[in-house]
Amino acid sequence: xxxxxxxxxxxxxxxxxxxxxxxxxxxxxxxxxxxxxxxxxxxxxxxxxxxxxxxxxxxxxxxxxxxxxxxxxxxxxxxxxxxxxxxxxxxxxxxxxxxxxxxxxxxxxxxxxxxxxxxxxxxxxxxxxxxx
Numbered sequence: 001x002x003x004x005x006x007x008x009x010x011x012x013x014x015x016x017x018x019x020x021x022x023x024x025x026x027x028x029x030x031x032x033x034x035x036x037x038x039x040x041x042x043x044x045x046x047x048x049x050x051x052x053x054x055x056x057x058x059x060x061x062x063x064x065x066x067x068x069x070x071x072x073x074x075x076x077x078x079x080x081x082x083x084x085x086x087x088x089x090x091x092x093x094x095x096x097x098x099x100x101x102x103x104x105x106x107x108x109x110x111x112x113x114x115x116x117x118x119x120x121x122x123x124x125x126x127x128x129x130x131x132x
Contacts, residue, residue, distance in 0.1 A: 037065070040128035045071040048108075051125055063123045065111040069103040077101055078128050081113040083120035091120035098131055
């Protein structure tokens with residue numbers, strides 16, 4: 001039989017209680033938000049929002065935004081895609097404008113935009129429900 005000194009027994013008890021206390025306070029963290037998507041506010045009815053960069057066989061790039069409207073009514077959003085060069089500077093484009101999209105109730109949607117040029121390698125998608 002192993003005999004522990006009172007000091008060692010106290011240390012073991014503190015470690016056990018500390019571990020149990022930490023386990024009760026732990027939280028489960030969900031998936032990271034998509035860093036490419038910037039919303040003007042939180043749209044609680046907009047679910048599963050994610051984007052992906054697609055490179056075609058010919059080297060042309062485009063961005064695809066996927067999501068689902070959980071709203072019970074038809075909604076309208078405005079989306080703008082901004083493209084950036086490898087050095088972080090904006091890639092000039094005539095197509096960088098706000099575009100309205102109609103979202104049907106409780107339906108998934110897909111929004112696709114091509115890169116304006118071959119030097120555009122990074123993107124940001126802006127989403128709002130009003131234009132001022």
